[in-house]
Amino acid sequence: MEKESIVIVSNYYPPEMGAAANRIKNLAEGLYMEGKNVTVLCPLPNYPKGSIFSNYKGKFSKKETINGIIVKRYWLYPSNSKSAVVRLFSMLSFAFTLWVAIFGFLKKRPNLFIIQSPPLFIALSGLVLSKVLRCKNVLNVSDLWPLSGMELGMLKKGQLYSLLEKVEKMNYRLADKIMGQSNEIISHINQTTNKDFLVYRNVPAYKECQPKIKNKEKLTIVYAGLLGYAQGIYKICKEIDFKKLDVEFHIYGAGMEEEDILKYLDTKETNIFFHGSKSSSVIKQEIIKYDVAMVPLRNSIYGAVPSKIFELMQLGVPILLSCKGEGAKIVLKNNLGLVNNPGCFASLEKNIIEIQKMNDTDYFNMSSNCIRQHKENYKLEYQLNKLIRFIK
DSSP states (O other): OOOOEEEEEOSOOTTSOSHHHHHHHHHHHHHHHTTOEEEEEEEOSOTTTTSOOGGGTTOSEEEEEETTEEEEEEOOOOOOOSOHHHHHHHHHHHHHHGGGGGGGTSSSOOSEEEEEESSHHHHHHHHHHHHHTTOEEEEEESSOTTHHHHHTTSOOSSHHHHHHHHHHHHHHHHOSEEEESSHHHHHHHHTTOOOEEEEOOOOOOOOOOOOOOOOSSOOEEEEEEEOSTTTOHHHHHHHOOHHHHTOEEEEEEESTTHHHHHHHHHHSOOSEEEOOOOOHHHHHHHHTTSSEEEEEOSSOOTTOOOTHHHHHHHHTOOEEEEOOTHHHHHHHHTTOEEEEOTTOHHHHHHHHHHHHHOOHHHHHHHHHHHHHHHHHTSOHHHHHHHHHHHHO
16 A cells, blocks of 8 residues: 655754754654655755755755655745844745745645644745645644734734734635644634644653652753744843852753853853753753753743643653743643743742752652653654544
């Protein structure tokens, strides 16, 4: 029997770093392990630096096979500008070059398109492409744009916001089925359209880890991920006196705030250590060395459940979460860590002190809870079983 062919359209894919790239990698490799032929359509790697990676410069397109996945990459205008207009132009450039892929599907159409949103215009382009090829599609919504952009302070109500809202609703109408990363996302979309829905969590494959024992000398905190506006790591560096707390804060990653963080560390005597960006395989081995991991959001974002929560569960690393809503409920209900409201640095400092003073038994139990939840409820194999039933 011939294998089912699935095409995934995404604005991000490794070697790019971050939750979005990891989410699509997990999905693609999971479907491949389930016996599907998987092709990913994505831009030439450029995120988060805002420039094409050196191995891909000077190319319009590049086809690769990585871990059994066919990856077709196309040119875009790269940018990590803070300007919404410039970033929009960057996304539009890939939304157009994406259509070059149609020539590879004219002889043999795929069975299904899975299309990542946001970015909205790339999702729209992928949805229309699937319709032209007369293929079924599933829209995979990880964030509610433009609502998330407004909550982050990156967008304001106006002509651009209204345009993005129209594109968002058009995408929902063009989708045959919709999956979202949280119940809040599904609830929001259900107000616009009546489709078949699935809550699909961005979780890693099952990996057995042992519960951690807290460092007896000094509490060590790690952040690993994008250094962008939404995470607000620069603000945390300025607002929390880690040296006074006698706590170490270790940062891994890259992004638009990287330069500001490095400049701040050059001028201040802190207990903050910057390690740059590492590959996904290396970073997990690094994270597991630390006592607790920080998962911050600058502002409360409706529908957002940071995927770092699930990655830290796998490693048994307790969580310091700055987030409201569904993500906070998961952490608190299962005793996976401590939670504070976004932007409330006094509460974050209080939680750091609480972990610092936590006895060995309570800390060990918290680490054990993370591993148990990963094994029993939040592993890729369980999510894939739901997805396979859904797309059938």
